[in-house]
Amino acid sequence: MRLALAAALAVSLACAAPAAAVDRYVPMKVPHAPGPKKYDKVWVQQLGSKRAKQIVVLVPGTQGGAGGITPVARDIVRRVPRTQVWIVDRREQAFEDVSVFRRRDPDAALDYYLGFNYRRVLGEDAKFVSEWGLRVQLDDLRSVVHRARAGGRKVILGGHSAGASTAVAYAAWDFAGHPGYREIDGLVLIDGGLLGSFSEANAARAKRELAEIRSGKVFLDLLGIGIPEVAGIFAQVGALFAYERPDAPSGLQEYPLLPAEFKPPFRVTNEALFGYAFDASTSPKALELIHVRAGQLAASGDPRPWQDGELTPIRRFAQAYAANDPNATEWYYPRRLLLDIDSANDVRQNAAARIVGLRLLHKREIDVPLYAFSTSLTQGRVAMGARRLVAGSRIERDVIVDDRRTSHLDPLSAAPGTNRFLKTVVPFLKRTDR
Numbered sequence: 001m002r003l004a005l006a007a008a009l010a011v012s013l014a015c016a017a018p019a020a021a022v023d024r025y026v027p028m029k030v031p032h033a034p035g036p037k038k039y040d041k042v043w044v045q046q047l048g049s050k051r052a053k054q055i056v057v058l059v060p061g062t063q064g065g066a067g068g069i070t071p072v073a074r075d076i077v078r079r080v081p082r083t084q085v086w087i088v089d090r091r092e093q094a095f096e097d098v099s100v101f102r103r104r105d106p107d108a109a110l111d112y113y114l115g116f117n118y119r120r121v122l123g124e125d126a127k128f129v130s131e132w133g134l135r136v137q138l139d140d141l142r143s144v145v146h147r148a149r150a151g152g153r154k155v156i157l158g159g160h161s162a163g164a165s166t167a168v169a170y171a172a173w174d175f176a177g178h179p180g181y182r183e184i185d186g187l188v189l190i191d192g193g194l195l196g197s198f199s200e201a202n203a204a205r206a207k208r209e210l211a212e213i214r215s216g217k218v219f220l221d222l223l224g225i226g227i228p229e230v231a232g233i234f235a236q237v238g239a240l241f242a243y244e245r246p247d248a249p250s251g252l253q254e255y256p257l258l259p260a261e262f263k264p265p266f267r268v269t270n271e272a273l274f275g276y277a278f279d280a281s282t283s284p285k286a287l288e289l290i291h292v293r294a295g296q297l298a299a300s301g302d303p304r305p306w307q308d309g310e311l312t313p314i315r316r317f318a319q320a321y322a323a324n325d326p327n328a329t330e331w332y333y334p335r336r337l338l339l340d341i342d343s344a345n346d347v348r349q350n351a352a353a354r355i356v357g358l359r360l361l362h363k364r365e366i367d368v369p370l371y372a373f374s375t376s377l378t379q380g381r382v383a384m385g386a387r388r389l390v391a392g393s394r395i396e397r398d399v400i401v402d403d404r405r406t407s408h409l410d411p412l413s414a415a416p417g418t419n420r421f422l423k424t425v426v427p428f429l430k431r432t433d434r
Helices: 003-016 068-077 091-095 106-113 127-133 134-148 160-173 203-214 230-246 270-278 285-290 314-319 335-343 351-356 381-391 421-430
Strands: 021-029 041-049 054-059 083-089 154-160 186-190 295-297 306-308 370-374 396-404
Touching: 003 381, 021 134, 021 295, 041 068, 041 091, 041 134, 054 068, 054 134, 054 160, 054 370, 054 421, 068 083, 083 127, 083 421, 106 230, 127 203, 127 335, 134 154, 134 160, 154 160, 154 421, 160 186, 160 335, 186 421, 203 351, 230 270, 230 314, 270 295, 270 306, 270 314, 285 314, 295 314, 335 351, 370 381, 370 421, 396 421
Parallel strands: 054 083, 054 154, 154 186, 186 370, 370 396
Antiparallel strands: 021 041, 041 083, 295 306
């Protein structure tokens, strides 16, 4: 009798306990692409229930890493049962020397990275990256999608910014006679997409930039100071100081290579400098791709601190950008990938698409449910692009949200209570899981 009661109690406790969770960052083998075979892998942050019947595969945007999407991914899997989120770090993450960042010592990171003692990758030494465009990206992504589909699970494909554009291209792509949309069960576009969402490359630009990229200028230089990886390094060093020593006076504020537009005219704390660099009210207008709405500098103090009060709590944001495995940035973003995405804008085989070798043959056949979220970055163009995709395809179910009170990175990092993306994507994902 005692044994029977113990067994019954064990069963009831197992049924009452939450499903075991997955939380891991793992490498995945992908097809060979130009360059050494050691780069034929990607990394995937996997979060959610081990009993998942649905996998949401998300692709970061321009110079974005999986760590930047992780905060909202954790919020999603807490709210959508039987679902995992997989965030894909592209193969170029292998170039990053994050050895000292793993020590979690801000001073050591400052000396090593901004003393330029880390292992650098120069474009002229990695000319093979000139061929790491959409074709390579989508072949790599397809390996992840196939892994996610194992056991009959549904796959919802999406991404943030240019990662959302990648997801649309995947749906329209022809994989040696197999349309991409047939391998997925939905699309989630987070402030990105095609069909006018961002820039468009014409034939002249495609020819000119392709020649320049193949000459050795293979990496995107976001800050324009001739060191492509330094934008990601600045972000992670600043985040590490902000997270580990939020109230200390900022030493990075005096660093000579930090552009003047990121430096307040008075002494601030580490947390305040980080907020000042990313907040939409103080960060340079030209860098809207990195903006959040986090609050403001305090009206007084020496050093002056940061005050939250908008969508993204600055400590939550700093925690994501100070992390490793995954980190939140991609130091070495291929210019070829950006060119190919802009050449894919029409989602058809126009002149630019043919020059860079795209295979966008199936837009009109796409028939999976679509969700799209548009922020202030494009003033409605992301939402308009999503509507054009619906009108030019066989998509019958769509949710399109245009929220211009939100900046570009807020959907990924806003507090759950203020994140309209989270509040609107959760019902969509619950429906696709039926």
